[in-house]
Each structure stands twice: as C-alpha cells, then as structure tokens.
Amino acid sequence: MRLDPRTWPIAAKVPLAVAVLMMLVGVVLSERVLARLNETQEMHVRDLAQSYLDILSTSITQPILREDTWEVFEAITRAQDLSKGLRITEAIVTNATGHVIAASNPRQHPIGSIVAVPDGGSPGSQPFRFEAGADIANATRVLAYPGRTVGVIHAAFDTSHLAVERREVLMTLIVTNGAVTLILAAAGWLLVTRMMAPIRVLSKHLGAAQEGYATPVPEPRIARSGDEFRHLFGSYNALVRSMHEREDLARKLFDEQRLGSLGRLASALAHEINNPLGGLFNAMATLKTHGHHAAVRNNALGLLERGLVGIRDVVRTTLAVHRQETAGRSISAKDIADLRLLIVAEARRKSVTVTISNAMHGDLPLPSTPIRQALLNLLLNAVAAAPPGSEVKLDAVRDGDVLVLAVADRGGGIPEGTVGILTGNDTSPPLRTGGGLGLWTTRRIVNELHGRIEVSLPSQGGTVIRIAIPIERPIEELPHVA
Amino acid sequence: MGTRALDRRSAMMIAAAGLLLPCSSLARASESIPERGLRFGLTPVFLTSDLELLGRLQAYLQHAIGVPVSLITRRTYQEITALLVSRQLDAAWICGYPFVTHRRDLQLVAVPVWRGRPLYQSYLIVDRDRHAEGLMDLRGDIHAFSDPDSNSGFLVTRAALAEHGLRPDAFFSRTFYTYGHRNVIRAVASGLAASGSVDGYVYGVVGELEPHLTAPTRVLHASELLGFPPIAAPRIPVDAGQLVALTDALLRMGDDPEGRAALHMLRLDGFTSEDASLFDPIAAKAALVAASG
Structure with a gap:
C-alpha cells in the first residue's frame, strides 16, 4: 500500500475512516466523561473537605485564641476520626x-514552626486545590473571630483512590472504545467489500473489454445485485451488445x-476479355466474308491469335489468382507482377502509367x-488520386527480415484524416469518414500481419505509402482476410 | 490516636487509673447533681463509657455507708479543690500538691495502696530513640505537662528545675498542659511534645492496657517515691458521721466483693490510713517552687 491515501483501495479507506471517526468520537466522549468525573470527584472531595474543615474550625477557634496546643491537637485527632x-x-x-499551634503530624510540623498562609488568605476565605488524577488535594481555611484572622487550617487529603478510579474509568473507556472501533471498522470493511463486489465485477469486465474480449455480465450475477447495480450491469451489457454489433458490422x-x-x-477481367472480343468478332466476320483471300485471312488469324493470347493471359492471371487463393501461403514476385493485370484497366481509364519494380x-x-x-x-487509391498522364509506382523490396x-503517386497528397485511417490504432469501422473503406481494410490487414504503415508526403508532391511487414515469424491464421 | 483501639474494658481501666489520680483529667467530666447524702468529688477522669466503674464505686459506697452517694466531677482539678475547700463536698480524691497547698483547710481521709505502698513516682518521658541522660539534656524542648495542680505531672519537674535556679518557660522552648496523664503520653508518642511529665502509676497502667501508646516512649527519669494522691475532706467535716463512715468504707473496701472489683479495675491493693507527713516531700517541693518565684 502506497503512502498516498488517494491510492488506497476503498475497502481499506472506509474502515480506516470509520476507525478514525470512532477514535475521534471516543476521544471526545472520553474527554467529556473524564471531565464530568473530575467535576464529580472534585465536588465530592470539596464537600467532604468543607464539612471536615467546618467540624474542625468549630472546635478549634476558641483553643486557638487560648493557644491551647493540646485542645487543638485533640480536635484535629477527633475530626480525623x-x-x-x-x-x-x-x-x-x-x-x-x-x-x-498543632499538626496531625507534629514531627513534620513542630509547634512554633512557620507555615505560609496561601495567597488570598483573607479572613473567611476557603481556597481549595484539587487536581484531577493527582494523589493529593489541598484545602485551606482562614479562621476569623470575629472578623479578625485568628488562625489558618491547612489540610491535605489523599485522593489516590480517586486517581485510581479515574485511571480505571479511562482504561475502561479506552478498551470499550477500542473494541467498538475495531468491530465497526471490521463491519465497515465487510460492508464495503460486499457493496464493492458488483463494482469489482464491472471493473473486471471492463478490463477484459479493454483487452478486446468484452463479455456481458452473466445474468445470475445481475440477479444477485441490488437495483442500482442491476441497472448499471444492464447498461454495461447493452454497451457490450452494441460493441459486438459494431464489430459484426465492421x-x-x-x-x-x-x-x-x-x-x-x-469487372477488370470482363473488360480485358471484352476489349479483344470486338476485334475477334471483327476478325471472324472478315474471315467469313474474305476468308478466301490469303492476306486478309492471315491478317484476321493474326488478330484472332493476338486477341486469344490476350484472353489467355487474362484467364491465366485469374487462374493464378485462384491458385493463390486456394493453395498459396507464400508470396512470390509473380504475385506482385500480377497486380499490374488487376490495375491496368483502371490505369488505362485514368490515363495513368503503373510501374511495378519488383526486387x-x-x-x-x-x-x-x-x-x-x-x-x-x-494502387487503386493512388490511381484515383493521380492526375492523368502521371505515373504510379509500386516498389517491392526485401530489406533483411522485412x-x-x-506505393507512390504524384497526386495532390493524401488528406490528413485519411492518413489517420491508415496509421491510427482505431479499430472501429470507418463509418464516420465515408470513403476510405479500402484504406481501412489495408490497415487492418497490415495490423494483422504485425506490419507498419508509414505515410510521407515528398517535397516534389504526391504521396508515398510504405508498408513494412516482418518476414520471419510464424504464419498465423487470418480468417478475417483469407 | 489510641482511643479507637481501646475496648470498653481497657477504657475503664484507664479511667480507673485516672480516678485515683485527681491531678489528671483523662476525659471530659460527667456530672450528677446531688440532692442530699454524701457528695464525693472526683477529678474529671472518666470517659463517657466508663460508667461501669463509676457505678460500682457508687454502689459500693452507698452500700457501705448506708446513705445516697453522689459522685461529683469537674473539668479541672482546680474546680474540685475549690469545691472541697469551700466545703461543698464531703470528701474528694485529690492530688498531693493541692493537699499540701491547702493543708490548713483539709484533713487526710485515706491513701490508696499501690504495689503494697501508699507511694508512687513521677516520670520524665521522652521519645524512645532519643539520646538524653537527664532533665538537663531537655533544654529547648517542647514539654508537655499534665495539669498545673498536678504533683507528678507538673510540680516534680518544676521543682527539679528550681533546684537549678531555672523556670520551665525559660528552660523549655514551649510548654503546654494536656489536662491528663494519658494525654501527656500521647503528646510525646505523637511527637507533639519532645518530652513530658507524667504520673508513674498511670504510665504503668497505660503501658499494660495500651502498650502501643507507651511503646514509642521511654522513661528518661523517675523521681523519688512520693505520697500517692490521697482522699481528703474539709478540716471541719460537712457531716462528721458520714465522714467516719466513708473512711471506714474505704479502709475495708478489700473485704467486699463489689469493693474488690472496683479496686481491681483501678489496679489498687486497697486504702490505708496515713499520717499527713507522708506528703512532706511534696510540701518541700511546693515550698522550693514558691521560694524560687
């Protein structure tokens, strides 16, 4: 547990707070109880002392006037009894x-020795000094007869039994308050632990969700919770369902x-096949009409052959694609070269040259x-962005294990938001950006291959998008993109 | 002090001891007003609970004399002496000192016998652990006297100082009267007084019945033997017949069970007739004191 209380778990903070509050209450209550006890004790001792002094002063005033030592001593002894x-x-x-004149302990205070009259020793004054917890209380009575000071009584009382009582009360208070504090702190801990249980469930699910496996809170767990947490769990589960829906949508x-x-x-294939088809039908018509002319026939056959060769190439490419789809688990230079066939129709439509340099x-x-x-x-994006007559380049090179x-084009530069789709870590579907579905797919593919995408805007214009994919690693199943 | 520990019996014994020593006043007086019959004076020695001793003494005297007997007590011995000298009492137990002082107005009735003799001593007592050899080492003390009219509790010490040409108020730093021999013992035992003058008979009885009172003290000096406090009557009797009867009753006290019980409580052997010259040594002390001023 760190020192900063803000970092402590609430299950510790609440019992601690309860304990501190209870201690505070205990201290205040104890102080009040002890203060009251002190008052009672002082009042008790004071009353007894006053009655003692009353008895004594009644019987010694006359003997004091006569300086009758023995009578005073007798009176002290009697009053003590x-x-x-x-x-x-x-x-x-x-x-x-x-x-x-006389003292209860004459050896300590012999006849004739001096005992100072306390401050404020005016006739009839009755100073009383009692300190809570002390073993001795003192009382002084100045005797007046009549109106003239004739003598002073100094009395000391053993209050150690009161001090013991005070200590016992204090101990009882400490033990009781300590026990109550402990019990309440334990109760607080139990209560908070119970109350926090649904929060911990939610926290666990949220943590799992952050790692990508958001699961709803099980129904039995929800049923065990109170209304507030049932509502919270319901909201959370609704959120999880919404997330799953969004993932499905993606x-x-x-x-x-x-x-x-x-x-x-x-479409490209159809286009590639369709392009020579017109020439082929034309050549066939020429053969039907002018087949008997050797020159024309040969010319038409030549056209047919070139057209068919073109179609064959397209078909081969398609077959190649098909083959790769079914069997290919490794990429070769030919796969890169095939891309030209796939992009050429679009490039031609845009009057853009596509250069593929395969290293x-x-x-x-x-x-x-x-x-x-x-x-x-x-490439499709680059071709779309490239101005007519410009060049789109694809460089493929192995750099060590990468x-x-x-892909470089000479277009107007890729917009900032689109770069985000390519390089950001946001896995949510690109619905907010409208277009960019292709780029989003690309990013997702590269992420799943543990690759990186860098986008740079060269000073001479256009955009360079660089994909780096590590090679020497086990090939994982990629069910979403395969 | 010690009174709490005293049981009733002990209290009576102390009272009894005091009864025979009119010079002491152990406690407050109990008083009865007589209508007629014999009025017998006692120094105020009785504790309120010692009515048993008073009762026994009164019962014995009434039985022996055949007239109602009233026991008269007062606070100080001076009051009893005054009543006796002025013939308001038929007889009284007084001290040797007032007896010799009022020798011309009084006659001797009987003298108690203690340990076989009509004699006793005065003790000078001090704290048990005190290093002192004699009276002269007590200079500057706070000294407790019993009663200014007491022989053993005042006159003996006063006379001893007079022999050295000293007066108590000059020799001692301070003196006070306790009006009771037992109180002198208490004063010295508690440290209220550093030394005290006390009756040897009372000191012995208290030492027997309340040893804790005498334990912190020791006898520093015992005087010569002196006449035991006597029973005296006015020289001209109030009622001569009753006085004869009283004298007879006292002298035959040991023959009667009730009288023996009272004597036992007083720790006395009995009463005897003595010549007044028994008190000459006390008279000499009184004269010495009077001469020293």
Whole structure:
C-alpha cells in the first residue's frame, strides 16, 4: 500500500475512516466523561473537605485564641476520626502569624514552626486545590473571630483512590472504545467489500473489454445485485451488445469490401476479355466474308491469335489468382507482377502509367492474398488520386527480415484524416469518414500481419505509402482476410 | 490516636487509673447533681463509657455507708479543690500538691495502696530513640505537662528545675498542659511534645492496657517515691458521721466483693490510713517552687 491515501483501495479507506471517526468520537466522549468525573470527584472531595474543615474550625477557634496546643491537637485527632470518608493525610493549624499551634503530624510540623498562609488568605476565605488524577488535594481555611484572622487550617487529603478510579474509568473507556472501533471498522470493511463486489465485477469486465474480449455480465450475477447495480450491469451489457454489433458490422463491411474488390477484379477481367472480343468478332466476320483471300485471312488469324493470347493471359492471371487463393501461403514476385493485370484497366481509364519494380527474389513466407489485396487497394487509391498522364509506382523490396512495399503517386497528397485511417490504432469501422473503406481494410490487414504503415508526403508532391511487414515469424491464421 | 483501639474494658481501666489520680483529667467530666447524702468529688477522669466503674464505686459506697452517694466531677482539678475547700463536698480524691497547698483547710481521709505502698513516682518521658541522660539534656524542648495542680505531672519537674535556679518557660522552648496523664503520653508518642511529665502509676497502667501508646516512649527519669494522691475532706467535716463512715468504707473496701472489683479495675491493693507527713516531700517541693518565684 502506497503512502498516498488517494491510492488506497476503498475497502481499506472506509474502515480506516470509520476507525478514525470512532477514535475521534471516543476521544471526545472520553474527554467529556473524564471531565464530568473530575467535576464529580472534585465536588465530592470539596464537600467532604468543607464539612471536615467546618467540624474542625468549630472546635478549634476558641483553643486557638487560648493557644491551647493540646485542645487543638485533640480536635484535629477527633475530626480525623469523624471524617472517615476523607483520607486526611495532613492537618496543620497555625495562628494568625503562621506559627504552628498543632499538626496531625507534629514531627513534620513542630509547634512554633512557620507555615505560609496561601495567597488570598483573607479572613473567611476557603481556597481549595484539587487536581484531577493527582494523589493529593489541598484545602485551606482562614479562621476569623470575629472578623479578625485568628488562625489558618491547612489540610491535605489523599485522593489516590480517586486517581485510581479515574485511571480505571479511562482504561475502561479506552478498551470499550477500542473494541467498538475495531468491530465497526471490521463491519465497515465487510460492508464495503460486499457493496464493492458488483463494482469489482464491472471493473473486471471492463478490463477484459479493454483487452478486446468484452463479455456481458452473466445474468445470475445481475440477479444477485441490488437495483442500482442491476441497472448499471444492464447498461454495461447493452454497451457490450452494441460493441459486438459494431464489430459484426465492421466484419460485414470488410467482407463486402473484399467482394467489392472481387467485383472490380471481375469487372477488370470482363473488360480485358471484352476489349479483344470486338476485334475477334471483327476478325471472324472478315474471315467469313474474305476468308478466301490469303492476306486478309492471315491478317484476321493474326488478330484472332493476338486477341486469344490476350484472353489467355487474362484467364491465366485469374487462374493464378485462384491458385493463390486456394493453395498459396507464400508470396512470390509473380504475385506482385500480377497486380499490374488487376490495375491496368483502371490505369488505362485514368490515363495513368503503373510501374511495378519488383526486387523480390523467390518466395517469402507471407500470405499472398491479403498482401495483394492491400497493395491493390493502395494502387487503386493512388490511381484515383493521380492526375492523368502521371505515373504510379509500386516498389517491392526485401530489406533483411522485412518486406517493404511502397506505393507512390504524384497526386495532390493524401488528406490528413485519411492518413489517420491508415496509421491510427482505431479499430472501429470507418463509418464516420465515408470513403476510405479500402484504406481501412489495408490497415487492418497490415495490423494483422504485425506490419507498419508509414505515410510521407515528398517535397516534389504526391504521396508515398510504405508498408513494412516482418518476414520471419510464424504464419498465423487470418480468417478475417483469407 | 489510641482511643479507637481501646475496648470498653481497657477504657475503664484507664479511667480507673485516672480516678485515683485527681491531678489528671483523662476525659471530659460527667456530672450528677446531688440532692442530699454524701457528695464525693472526683477529678474529671472518666470517659463517657466508663460508667461501669463509676457505678460500682457508687454502689459500693452507698452500700457501705448506708446513705445516697453522689459522685461529683469537674473539668479541672482546680474546680474540685475549690469545691472541697469551700466545703461543698464531703470528701474528694485529690492530688498531693493541692493537699499540701491547702493543708490548713483539709484533713487526710485515706491513701490508696499501690504495689503494697501508699507511694508512687513521677516520670520524665521522652521519645524512645532519643539520646538524653537527664532533665538537663531537655533544654529547648517542647514539654508537655499534665495539669498545673498536678504533683507528678507538673510540680516534680518544676521543682527539679528550681533546684537549678531555672523556670520551665525559660528552660523549655514551649510548654503546654494536656489536662491528663494519658494525654501527656500521647503528646510525646505523637511527637507533639519532645518530652513530658507524667504520673508513674498511670504510665504503668497505660503501658499494660495500651502498650502501643507507651511503646514509642521511654522513661528518661523517675523521681523519688512520693505520697500517692490521697482522699481528703474539709478540716471541719460537712457531716462528721458520714465522714467516719466513708473512711471506714474505704479502709475495708478489700473485704467486699463489689469493693474488690472496683479496686481491681483501678489496679489498687486497697486504702490505708496515713499520717499527713507522708506528703512532706511534696510540701518541700511546693515550698522550693514558691521560694524560687
């Protein structure tokens, strides 16, 4: 537990606070009880002392006037016997000048020795000094007859039994308060632990959610909770359901994007096949009409052959794609080269040149399909952004254990928000940005391959998007993108 | 002090001791007003609870004399002496000192016998642990006297000082009267007084019955043997017949069970007839004191 109380768990803080409050209450109560006890004790001792002094002063005033030592001594002895409730440790009677006439302990205060009259020793004054917890209380009575000071009684009383009583009361208070404090602190700990249990459940689920496995709070657990936490759990579960829905939506979007890519591929294929088809039908018509002319026939056959070769190439590419889809678990230079076929139709439509420089040698243990899809998306984006007549370049190079793929165009530069889609860590679907589905898919693919995407805007204009994918690592199942 | 520890019997014994020593006043007087019959004076020695001793003494005297007997007590011996000299009492137990002082007005009736003799001593007592050899070492003390009319509790010490040409108020730093021999013992035992003059008979009885009172003290000096406090009557008797009867009753006290019980409580052997010359040594002391001024 750290020293800063703000970092302590609430299950410790509440019992501690209870204990501190109880101690505070205990201290205040104890102080009041002891103060009251002191008052009572003082009143008790004072009353007894006054009655003792009354008895004594009544019987010694005349003997003091006569300086009758023995009578005074007898009176002191008698009063001591009469005041049983008071433990008189000492009684001294002096005349007006402070000379001892007689004392209960004559050896300590011999006749004629001086005992000072206390401050305020005016006739009839009755100073009384009792200190709580002390073993001795003192009382002084100045005797006046009539109106003239004739003598002083100094009396000391043993109050050690009161001090003992006070200590016992204090001990009882400490023990009782300590026990009550401990019990309440324990009760507070139990209570808070019980009350905090639903919070801990929620906290655990939220922690799991942060790591990507958001699960709803089980129904039996919700049923055991109070109304407030049932509501909270309900809200949390609704949130989890909403998250799952969004993830499902994202997956659907991803799949649809893939289908969209396939559609575009199919469209490109159709286009590639359709382009020579017109020439082929034309050549066939020429053969039907002018087939008997050797020159024309040969020319038409040549056209047919070139057209068919083109179609064959397209079909081969498609087959190649199909082969890779089903069997290829490694990427080769040919996979990169095939991209030209996939992009060429779009490039031609935009009058953009696509240059692919492939420095890869041999196969790399990386899944070809997702990488090609990512590259295709980037190329499609680059072609879309590139001005007519410009060049879009794809560089593929192996740099040690990293496959580095760079797509460069000479467009107006990629917008800031779009860069976020590519390089951010946000895994949420790109719904807020509208377009950019292809880039989002790319980012997701690269993330799943544990690669990095860097976007740079060269000073001469355009955009360079660099993907770096580590090679030497076990190939994981990529069910979402395969 | 010690009175709390005293049981009734002990208290009576102390009272009894005091009864025979009219010079002492152990406690407050109890008083009875006589209508007629014999009035017998006692120094105020009785504790309020010692009515048994008083009762026994009164019962014995009434039985022996055949007339009602009233026991008269007063606070100081001076009062009893005054009543006796003025013939308001038929007889009284007084001290040797007032007896010799009022020798011309009084006659001797009987003298108690203690330990076989009609004699006793005066003691000078001090704290048990005190280093002192004699009276002269007590210079500057706070000294407790019993009664200014007491032989053993005042006159003996006063006369001893007079022999050295000294007076108590000059020799001692301070003196006070306790009006009772037992109180002198208490004063010295408690430290209220550094030394005291006390009756040897009382000191012995108190030492027997209340040893804790005498334990902190010791006898520094014992005087020569002197005449025991006597029973005296006015030289001209109030009622001569009753006085003869009283004298006879006292002298035959040991023959009667009631009288023996009273004597035992007083720790006395009996009463005897003595010549007044028994008190000449006391008279000499009184004369010495009077001469020294």
